[in-house]
Amino acid sequence: MIGAKSRRILITGGNTGLGLALAAKLARRHKLLLTGRKSEGEVAGTLPPGAGYLVADQSDPEASAATVLRGIRDFGWDTLDNAVLNAGTGFAAVNGIDSTQAIRASLDVNLLSALLQARALYPLLKKSGGTLTLIGSVAHKGSAAVPAYAASKAGLHGLARALRSEWKADVSVQVLHPGPAKTDMHEKAGYDPGFMRSLFLAPDDVAAMMASAIAARRSPVTLSWVKYLNGGAYTGRRL
Numbered sequence: 001m002i003g004a005k006s007r008r009i010l011i012t013g014g015n016t017g018l019g020l021a022l023a024a025k026l027a028r029r030h031k032l033l034l035t036g037r038k039s040e041g042e043v044a045g046t047l048p049p050g051a052g053y054l055v056a057d058q059s060d061p062e063a064s065a066a067t068v069l070r071g072i073r074d075f076g077w078d079t080l081d082n083a084v085l086n087a088g089t090g091f092a093a094v095n096g097i098d099s100t101q102a103i104r105a106s107l108d109v110n111l112l113s114a115l116l117q118a119r120a121l122y123p124l125l126k127k128s129g130g131t132l133t134l135i136g137s138v139a140h141k142g143s144a145a146v147p148a149y150a151a152s153k154a155g156l157h158g159l160a161r162a163l164r165s166e167w168k169a170d171v172s173v174q175v176l177h178p179g180p181a182k183t184d185m186h187e188k189a190g191y192d193p194g195f196m197r198s199l200f201l202a203p204d205d206v207a208a209m210m211a212s213a214i215a216a217r218r219s220p221v222t223l224s225w226v227k228y229l230n231g232g233a234y235t236g237r238r239l
Ligand SMILES: NC(=O)c1ccc[n+]([C@@H]2O[C@H](COP(=O)([O-])OP(=O)(O)OC[C@H]3O[C@@H](n4cnc5c(N)ncnc54)[C@H](OP(=O)(O)O)[C@@H]3O)[C@@H](O)[C@H]2O)c1
Pocket: 012, 013, 014, 015, 016, 017, 018, 019, 035, 036, 037, 038, 056, 057, 058, 059, 086, 087, 088, 089, 109, 135, 136, 137, 138, 177, 178, 179, 180, 181, 182, 183, 184, 185, 186, 188
């Protein structure tokens, strides 16, 4: 139930996959504004009740940051308690080499957009002593199948470390690194994990660990099988 302790939370890429699973969990207690690339018509009826939705295409990082900021104000919010910058894309490299287009798209959507959105949202987060949450990936340590994607996630890791120090008096900053999850991302990326997909975690379980880590404001946090098997998802479900 949304009550006095409810928070104003932005989730980019909140219309599907991990972002939507997280939104479904948080919608019970918090006010949500979700973003995505799809039109409002395309996502109608699929979002948690009461959640706002904003179209912001991150393939144009500067425009997306301005759109998100304007959308938050149009939604009637002048502060933000939590910005979860989760929207992301990836491309499977062919023979270990990404195309120029894949490199540009991975860095624009995953890294540059997050950087510009973080900068734009800082004053709103500062007003409420809020939290910036960057969604990275275990691939930030390097992944042969998706080099540009791995580079973008390593960039987010560095960004979180820098902002955590720069903003420590005003805003909490964290980066969460999920392990593989059963969303449509791999298919969209042209990557077939084969048998390994059966071992991937359900989006709902990863979202439970995300919710737990967001509430704890810890960073960096790896969200993968080890945490899951140790009860990480169950901790998240209780929050
Ligand atoms: N699934 C995994 O195994 C895994 C593992 C580690 C980290 N992650 C990270 O978790 C996050 C969510 O991934 P997911 O698995 O939920 O992927 P997903 O199901 O493919 O969802 C991706 C989300 O990002 C949005 N998005 C993609 N391109 C965009 C663009 N150009 N402009 C605006 N929004 C865009 C999508 O919006 P539209 O639907 O409107 O295009 C969608 O909401 C990503 O940052 C991903 O890197 C995922």
